[in-house]
Amino acid sequence: MSDEHPPATDVDLDDPSLYRNRELSELSFQRRVLHEALDDRNPLLERVKFLSIFTSNMDEFFMKRVGGLKQQVAAEVTDRTPDGRTPDEQLAEIFETARPLFDRQTRCYHEDILPALADAGIDIVDYETLTASEQSALRDYFERSVLPTLTPLTFDPAHPFPFISNLSLSLAVLTRSNPDAEVTFSRVKIPGNRPRLVSVEDDEQADDDRTFVPLEQVVAANLDLLFPDVEVLAHSTFRVTRNAEVRRNEEVAEDLVDAIRDVLHERRFATVVRLELEAGTPDRVRNLLQTHLDVSEAETFVREGPLDFRDLMQLTELDRPDRKLEPWTPQPHPRLLESRLDAQDRSVFDVVQAEDVLVHHPYHSFSKTVHRFIDEAAHDPDVLAIKAAIYRTSRDSNIIESLIDAARNGKQVAVMVELKARFDEENNLRWVKRLEEEGIHVAYGTPGYKTHTKTTLVVREEGEDVELYSHVGTGNYHSETAKTYVDLGLLTADRDVGQDLVKLFNFFTGHSRHDEYRKMLIAPGNMREGFTDLVRHEAAVARNGGDARIVAKMNRLEDPAMVRELYEASQAGVDVDLVVRDICRLYPGIDGVSENVSVYSVVGRFLEHSRIWYFENDEPGFYIGSADWMTRNLDNRVEGVAPVENERLQSELWTILEANLSDNRKRWRLGSDGRYEQLSPDDGAPVVNVQELMMERARAAARDADSPDWSGRTD
Template identity: 40%
Template sequence: MDMKSKTDAALAAPTGDSPAPFLNREISLLEFNRRVLAQAEDPSVPLLERLRFLCIVSSNLDEFFEVRVASLLAQHRHQSGADDTASINLDGASEECRQIIARQYAQLNDEILPRLSENGIHLLRRSDRNAAQKAWVKQYFDKEVRPLLTPVGLDPAHPFPRVINKSLNFIVELSGKDAFGRGTGIAIMKAPRVLPRVIRLPDELSDKPGASYCLLSSVIQAHMSELFTGREVVSYSQFRVTRNSDLWVDEEEVKNLRQALQSELHSRNYGFAVRLEVARGCPRHLADFLLDQFAVERSRLFSVDGPVNMGRLLELVNSNARPELKFAPFVPGFPAKLVNHQDIFAVLGRQDVLLHHPFQSFEPVIDFIRCAAADPSVLAIKQTIYRAGADSELMEALIEAALRGKEVTVIVELMARFDEEANINWAERLEEAGAQVVYGVVGLKTHAKLALVLRREQDGLRRYAHLGTGNYNPTTAKHYTDFGLLTSDEEITLDVNEVFIHLTSMTRPTQLSSIWLAPFSLQKEIVKAIRQEAAIARDGKPGRIIAKMNSLTDESVIRALYDASNDGVRIDLIVRGACALRPGVPGLSENIKVRSIVGRFLEHSRIFYFRNKLQHDVYLSSADWMNRNLFRRVEIAFPIRSPSLKKRVIREGLQVYLKDNVNAWELGSDGHYRRKKPRGSQAAHSAQLELMASLGLGASSDQHNKDNENGTDPVASRRG
């Protein structure tokens, strides 16, 4: 049996004890949240950062229900019988979420809050507050909260109010007669969204050292009975509903996508319900009433031992200036090539500049656009925008360039989930300044990260470009790991210009010489490069692939990797989140290892390395190896050509992560991840800490990388 036949046999429907060849995407994504939760459980992580990780898990689970569960529910409605895989996936995902949430609240109540109290940060329940604090809370309730509350007693004239997605609400069961002589009933009350969820109590009232806080929900609950004069509050509970948050616009029918989206944004708050959260003490009949009201199945009811929106505790993290309870401050480094250089174009005219965020500053990217806006020799700027954030110096620089009369073209992706409103606002401001704004290609999200500057010089027009793996968002650039390339390479910048022409004119792009472009060539080129390594291995020479990305779920790419493994190619995959590839299965993937890094920073860079007979091909990309990225988005992968910059990417983006035994988790063939730990006298290696030390302020990245310029095969060792 040849190797391809061997792979095909292994991919056949599993029988007996044989594992399925592909891991479940939803379960794999939830496994990532288990790894994030492990950061909150790790005593070596600073205490307030542990709380932050708990909040991140909550935010991630919110999005999981808003997007993935909503999608599965939509599929379930169109499937039946044996074909109803969505129902099976929903059941498995709900059980996984239940386990994660139980661990999450146990960590909050048993570890984080007691430890915070020991360190002078007290989150007080009603029973914890002393007499003076109770009096202050009463006054706060009367002056700040009660005027904003509107309890709605349910009857035919007072129907169940519309409940906004993820908002805090209360259901209250009442006895006794109301003002019109009617008996027992139910009231619904929305918590005011304009008030803070975490409230600091005056220090002088405390009998404990440090700072004391309470939750808005606790304030309301303490004075619930005062809202229903003459009636008795029998029982009550907080509740929160999570809704489908996908926006749908028929892009082929609407005349103006921005206007259509503006009208649709409001509807996101009222999509169909996908999850109901209640307090643990919520009586069953009240929970059943809410389930019926929102048409949510009991399997998606979650009773939690604490605030129904743990993510709001992030206010507690951000309000505390306690450096000893947070990660030590980190100041990113600045590339030596750009220090003290006023003319960034003169530098780029001589050499490419590689940036590794957040270990190196994002400021050079902003400077690139800012200098282009101010330079009288610059005639035009073109840029893609996926997530820029609500406050952005870079976007202000583009607006300034347009106001100065330069030709500014911006491809704004209006369908960037949860960033639609910010992007609409930027699009309007850019147009008002005179920029040409378009919204990408109908039916495809523009996810590529590109900026192009055209500058008139003595020998004619010259192109300069920035290409990156991450968004043009200065805020997330401080927390996400990404690579960016500043270049004046003629082939690459010509390709970048062709991509912009494609996006604005909607014509099919010409044959690109260096960039791989989705949805046209990216998937084909990736599979081609994988197969090329397989052919090299079949010839008895070393085949080697290392790839780093956020998610790996595309079956066509996974099948190519399985084939390459069976041909003897050694493959290391660094996949932060969902991974459908099952590694280490004899006859299928025994030469493939998968690991995930979860640490202080969110791993976000996409790097593809192919040994290719010592050519050491290195590509950086905006795309994960997912079907949506390869076929339903505009994405790019671009080569790193400079030998010294290749070595930097290989070392900083791959080797150091393969050595990590502190924040690394390895995926087993059973679909579960196991955390790596130093063994015996083995030294501890944290990729992120080492990169902070070598690239942060005070480190010389140029000197640092000279150590890696010798040798013929920088990735000869499987683990770096």
């Protein structure tokens, strides 16, 4: 569809041309992710990492977004999105947009990455290029370690068409028992529990030189051991993606746990939304797979192998620091430095009671900040209760273990575990069982809503009073992602914030819902109205001739109503700077509509995941929390956003926002035509990389905190 916009005079803000398509906007983000693999300024193994990330992201996009659109088409839904597209039209444009992205990824691998790896002494070679002795060694490896794991599934009158599991890499094998016999199709699944890149041993290689062969080629070269006494006519790899949009009606489900288990079961057998074929796949195989998997030509993607780049992440584990970014170790927070607290016999609660604390991951250590807060609460004899909302957590979560310790230590513990956290359902079910076995009260979720807030409340007896300590974060209680996701967390003893969380947790565990809160913006409740009022207040100031500004950093700006509010604010004269990581429906720079709006996106070594809002004429003006400006977050999820009132922490947040708006290495600017351009330094200007800047600030703050005359300041 056209990206042309209406003339500035008498603008209809409901005009579909003023709204970018959600799905195409996400694909635009994936193009920026892929650029990190294309960019030869990045270290080689960092580029390899992004080839893998791009595949994982696109897999999820097809499972979730394409899967949902296919369901709409099947249900004959013809409603148009705010940008004016039907589900059918969106699918057609998605396939048209995605196909060249996959082609570009493949070219990058073959034309750029493979030669660069070879120059670095890391060779990924084809099986047929190996010497006879190398092939013999790999045949021994195959027979010993791979063959026993394989189960060929043949399709013939005696065997039904085999089930093809989601995202599995498979070999399609055509065989016949004699020249006059019928050709038979078999599927061989490449095992996911064997290294995808098989090392070729060579005693003459240097220690840092390695040669690998893809496992699928090792299997293909030794099919005679899997299909003895028959003729192997052809083989080719293929890969299937299935719909993840499988749901259960929570209102009629007698047991949400059973409903989630049903979802997990049905997802395995869900509709196929994409078929990937290796170039040169015989027409017989192509037609057979399309027919039995019910896949159209548009949903079929043919490309030169490899089809699955996720396993290239294996290469990033090589001991090659010369081909990687400098490793990053999260730093201690200056005010929570263990040596200082121990020497002064102070707890985390003493520090937070004195002044709010802002933690910034992965620059600050998760284990020494957020986990320490919860773990101290679990073992503090004065703590009466702990309440936590868990959306995603690691499989070996120290947070969960601390909550279990708290229950064993006699604390009242209530945990909200969101069973509907997509792709984490099974992990969360496992933790629910463990928590319940310890006698902890567990809420599974809220009917009609997905609980996405990242909040913890600690109730502590201090003298004759009971104090409330709160953590409000932008990211999950997940120790591993906290090393690679950029997130913020507020630790505060503010009683109003604590009382708001009391209401929120009562909503989780009881039969209550609140629309009024003292300070926090909560969805469902006052969040949409609160954000709308904040934007409108800036617009009113601008209309009256005052200076007005909004700076917002978030993952996604999808909600059409909030986009319209920003358009109206721009028309009123408000300066609006948006740092939106991926989906953004808004077009900036349109005369008479959004000429005062700038939109940027930062894509770097860490995933930008923090949400910050600044409103110049509001008091306190700064907010952080779990919600994006998406319809689902504002209306259909349980979310929490807290004000940041401490001036020192406000200064920290402003520094973060300014650094994002100053980046000239990883920042992209969205144009009024809907296209992104990566920014670069002016001639002679220094390179500014926001993530490197934040790492250096964290290092410096940790160093300064170790000095005897440290004042407690972090700016």
